[in-house]
Amino acid sequence: MSGGAINRVVVVGNGIAGLTAADTLREAGFDGELTIVGDEPRPAYSRPALSKALLLDGDDVSSHELPPTGHGATELLGVRATALDLDRRLVSLDDGTALPYDRVVLATGSRARRLSSLSEELTLRGLDDALSLRGRLAATPSVIVVGGGPLGMEIASGCLAAGCQVTLVSQGVPLIVQLGPHLAGVFVRAALDQGLTIVETGSARLERREGSARVVLDEGAVREAEMIITAVGDVPNTEWLADTGLAPQGVIPVDSHGLVRPDVAAVGDLAAFPTPYGLRRIPLWSSAIEQAKVAARALVHGHDAPPLRFQPYFWTEQFGLSLKAVGYLPLEGEPTYIEGEPGGGPALMRWSHDDGAGVAAALNYRVAIPRLRRMSQAAA
């Protein structure tokens, strides 16, 4: 192994990827000095909960909390990393100090992509965003959600459940890009049944006219509402690495061990790792966890540690439906129904990609993920 002795490890980013990396470093036997730097002034929490239970659950504002950590790291919270010096092995912080390291984990995640710089444009990425949305929804404003992906649809669902009138502005059929036509159809029907207004357009933009913000559709038509929320993708937080050349297109390419070089790992939403479909960023919860586990072990044990063999797991809850899917999305064509039948009721389904790889999905059906995995791998 070429990384040298390991006395000090710095983890930059205190999301689920950074947290899992820290835990796994300890499990892999690293007992030296461990420091986590995170710019949010609070312990790591579950982001998936922000657009689900947290928007919905009456008085419960704890669904995002994670159990206390056991890695015993020094946590520098509310502190931002501003630069990385690969030669001198230093992470510079915004308080003017710098942390030396023998190994570093880059896990600064991503942020919401915005369509404008207008203050009326709300997004949902962090806990503060979620709490502020919750607060505003109490007054049941009319809402436009821009973005027909899983997050936009979950937000629209939450706003509807809060009693708001909601319009979803989507580039094409909602969810079709992420899930494929069959499942997108199931969700769109459920959404329409619950009273969602869906507007399909090319690319929408936001503008301010006479003091209020509005959404302009591609043919020039205009939509207005008391609240505008966008959910149009995420942008990796890699600006602080600009001088290192590690993030050529804003994303950090890594090898199958999550490493950029023997002493540098990159994990979570900011990393593109090898998949059967090429180098890909898979900005999802279990992806962040799996990447972090593999990379932390590789930092300690080098390439003798097992590589990433990631099987995507995706879930969403919206409009009274819950979906769990194992395998690479989206899904073309019609599934085989293993349990249940078409129509949106409880069902277990399976698809085969052209290359033979399978995907199994459970709709409103409680099933163990290992069982779904076995179903996805079973020959069609």
Place this chain on the structure above:
Amino acid sequence: MRIVVDRPRCEGHGLCEEAAPRLMHLDDDGELVLDREEIDEADAALANAAVRVCPVAALRIA
């Protein structure tokens, strides 16, 4: 140490089972079943991994 499940919160993701199949599994109805009452030292890391991976924080160590 023991693992405690917050039943109403558990959504049956089963990610915990993937992390620690020796300690827990989802039954045919998708209900989480803990297979060990007491977790010993040897399985502590597994138990922690299972608790951490749950995206709705339905598990904790007591």
